[in-house]
Amino acid sequence: MDTKRFCWVVLLFAFYLQPTHADTTVQPAVAPEGEVPAAPATEVTAQVWNKSKVPIVVSQKGRAQEPIEPTQSFKSLSYPQVPINIMIPESSPIKYITVTGKQGACTVPVCIFVQ
DSSP states (O other): OOHHHHHHHHHHHHHHSOOOOOOOOOOOOOOOTTOOOOOOOOOOOEEEEEOSSSOEEEEETTSOOEEEOTTOEEEESSTTTSOEEEEOOTTOOOOOEEEEESSTTOOSSEEEEEO
16 A cells, blocks of 8 residues: 555545544532532622611612621622612711722622721
């Protein structure tokens, strides 16, 4: 068999081969029998900190209103898809509402400080 004919046979054979693709998806881990699989971790997307001396009320659509006492916080798992409402008492001494991103004391994407 001469070299030219051998090359044509190899090329013809390669042309007729079907491409294959490896399955690179990771199969989910199966919990051993009798164990409950762990729930996926949910990530806090925004947090409201009450740094004032009076309680405030925070709400989001789909959740009940939550009174937030001084030095406590409210954690949102659905911001910015669902807006956060902050209700401040009418006669409160609150002077500032500061919004910041993930920096310094803020460990989540958005922090709202009521002071």
